[in-house]
Amino acid sequence: MSVSPTELAEFEVQADRWFAENKPEKPGFILPETFMEVGTDEQFKFLRAWQNKVYENGYVGLSWPKEFGGGGLPQVYQDIATKAMATHRVPFLLNTIGLNWAGPLILSMSSSEDKKKYIPSILSAEEIWCQGFSEPDHGSDLGNAQCKGRKDGDDYVINGSKIWTSLGMYAKHMILLVRTSTEAESKYSGLSFFLAPMKTDGIEVQPIRKLTGEYGFCQTFFNDARIPASCMMGKEGDGWRVAMATLMFERSAEGGQAGGLSMMDLSIDDVIELAKRAMRNGKPAIEDPFIRTELVKLIVEAKGNVYMADKAEIPALEGEWPGAVTMSIKLRATEFKRRMCQFAISLQGANASRYIDDRAVDEGMWQRSYLNAFSGTIGGGTTQIQHNIIGERILGLPKD
């Protein structure tokens, strides 16, 4: 489909205006930074209503097919809408796992019937999704997952547990990785993948408190929980392949996501702005020569990341290591955020020792963001694992 520049420009203006006019007031409670920190009912209700409103007004799922509730438009429309969300600093879209991982997976693999069943309610946030991959004993080594599924008539009977399930308390569906055979050729080929209904007898969730002191993820227990065989994605034994496809969406190495803001967008510009306000030794931090040097280093790094995204679009500049840029998006973004927040704290002088409270700089947002930044460097494959993957797949280094 060709895109008319005038139509695009009009859409840009329209999106900009809509988000400017509809940006919700600050609620009387602290909002989470990402879908991984939704810990209270009021946070949940607020964010769900927001996504619903964004969807009803046509600003999410723009590139998804019309017949399943999407906009049927080229990707660039969604990119414009997402950018407007960031510009106006509106809340993020709650159903991230549905919009950006499970949704594209279903669109790329499932039957038309399943697409009708799942996709519209992902977009409207009526039905929330969570991810059941990690287990207490198997996180990085996901391929060794031991939560068991035994075929019994038209069902699989699931036993075991999943952990660190973000949104587990609120989700209606889970993308679930289960071991359906212990006699398979390799650990990987014994796995199967389900779109599992959470409201099932034998599934229980238990909230876990996070390092920030807040809640937001949980352990999910399966006790003879019967999941219909029809919920399986792909065939028995396809689980690893499907899980890897999901992770490619999750790490943004593959396109097709519904888009929209998926986290509170803190950028280096916010840190520059903070440096002008925050006091270090009786002076604005930005006047401190050490701070200036460090800040400039971070700005240069941030710019490098922006330019890299553009460079990746130019095949002639791919160079000797194709994929290095796309495969490292998650790694670079999450590690940068961790160090950026660390630095932002250092701008605050002795007040850096405060925590979430109205007497802290920006109500303690930077301290909380620093602690929360580990969700990025640990969740979705740790920094260490990302280095291994890039070392092995891109540089061709031997496995350890």
Add this chain to the structure above:
Amino acid sequence: MTAIEFSDEQSMILETAVNFFREKFPVNEIHERNENLDGSTDLFWAGAKELGWTGIVIPENYGGLSLSLSEVVPIVEMMGRHLIGSPFIPTTLAVTAIVSAGSEEQKARWLPSVAEGGIASVGLTEEDGSWNLSDVKTNGEVRDGELILKGKKCFVLDAKRADFIVVSAIIDHVVSLIIVTREQLNKCIIRSEVVIDETRQSFSIEFNDLKIPLTQILDKPDLNDLENAALLLISAEISGGLSGVLRVILSYLTTRKQFGKYIGSYQSLKHPAVQILLSLEATRSHLYHAAACLSGGDKIKTEVAARSAKAYGSDAFAFAGDRAIQFHGGFGFTYECDAQLFLRRALWCQYQFGDAAYHHSYLAPLLLD
């Protein structure tokens, strides 16, 4: 002369402290202690009193042991190792201020009660969070034979329990140190502060024309002395904290398996663990060197050593705390995991009394020019 003079007293106190904390404050009960900070402080204080720790730096004629801050260092180190957040550091700083700046009458009036187990604190930091102890806005005006104190102090530890607090204020354009008694504190607005290290009980205090007898102004205030003392004690806490967090890391690296191997076998975890070990050794060396300098009495040497210990240790501890979270994977992201306790402590230590960059800026002329 060696860089580190380790006295027999220090050695004895270190051994006593190691055993005391191991027995009374086991590391596996940190979370329970945090649930009941007052109870934990009571327990610590009773033990400290019995062992004579509350009087270490107090001269003998005022009921103390006439030892020096060097002998306090091993105790604070072990407190750091076990994540104790008691009023011991603030009390010691208040005592140090009086010992070095008080008149005989002032010493006789305030020191014996601390030697007997009283609690004290210091109020040196203000709302703008400046680390420069001469950046003081709190003001004292002498009127009708009384001092009228006006201003606000922040990060005053254990203010609710303290019998008195040593506060900095400008009197006649000079930074002075003033003792504020419990009775006088009760006329101030004291608010508890939310701080990142949950083992701390921190308060802000507002003085609204508080009347104080002139006899409570310390005679010869020396802010450099006080800063060096603070840097030494925080560095001790950092050194202990580093060894504590290294233990937390090691116990996970040697028990957690992924891909059929202990995660400690992966070099991306093993090598940083060694880096943390070596940074602990360096921090501890700086610390005991600074302690020796302080006892030696050379002001410049002491300043260089104290700032170096704090600068080096701050960064090392912050790095170790950060890595502790990362190396625990999902478990590291939980409140239950000890890693967060150490990271929060590290952030507290890093940003009280100046971070590394701040001290480097003072060290540069001392070391280069």
